[in-house]
Amino acid sequence: MTDPIRLSKRLAEQVGCSRREAELYIEGGWVTVDGQVVEEPQFKVEQQLVALHPEAVLTQQEPITLIVHKPVGMVADDALKLLRKETQAAADLSAIRPLQRHFERLTMCLPLDTDACGLQVFTQNFSVSRKLNEDINKLEQEFIVEVSGELVSHGLKRLAHGLNFRGKPLMPCKVSWQNETRLRFALKNPLPGQIRHMCEAVGLKVINLKRIRIGGVPMAKLPLGEWRYLGPKEKF
Secondary structure, eight states, X not given: OOOOEEHHHHHHHHHTOOHHHHHHHHHTTOEEETTEEOOOTTOEESSOXXXXXXXXXXXXXXXXXXXXXXXXXXXXXXXXXXXXXXXBOTTOOSOOOOOGGGGSSOEEESOOOTTOEEEEEEESOHHHHHHHHHTTTTSEEEEEEEEEEOOOTTHHHHHHTTOEETTEEOOOOEEXXXXXXXXXXXXXXXXXXXXXXXXXXXXXXXXXXXXXXXXTEEOTTOOTTOEEEOOTTOOO
């Protein structure tokens, strides 16, 4: 019998690499213990079979950002429950290998209202969370709003500029009809309940509210309840 040792030490001895290289292989999801991927270098092993994937590459694990399509009725924080390997969108073109560590230590940015669906952001990257927080009054957010009712006279113009919310005048925004029942809003730093209030002020009732873009990042065709990685060339 032998005493348990760290997986990184066993791997380094087994493949003839440095301890740091072994840690990078493990953190990259390239190492299995008895056939199961283990991502923790400190994991203790005894006589188990430790194997390194034949296509393993040495790369430093960078912080990631995830884009989620949050459903209506889900509290923004609870969208974290959607983040697991099985719910990654098939159309994710980022080429990033999903790792368990990608679903840990995530910060939620620009939370959506519970009664709204659409693009929700979670990130491990401090520069991303800082930008979304510091530039919140500069970043344009785009919503598609399904409505019913009859728009009052000059209602579209009033939506774009001239309404108040919580006793204060709202900043000008862009509003246009996408089709007979859907409006497109492009505005900066909308407050919780603001868009519904705006619509009610001009005779419309909101049926569905979906955020489809933040800054330069669109949700695109991400299916409901699924997620994708923020691509390397995408910038908010």
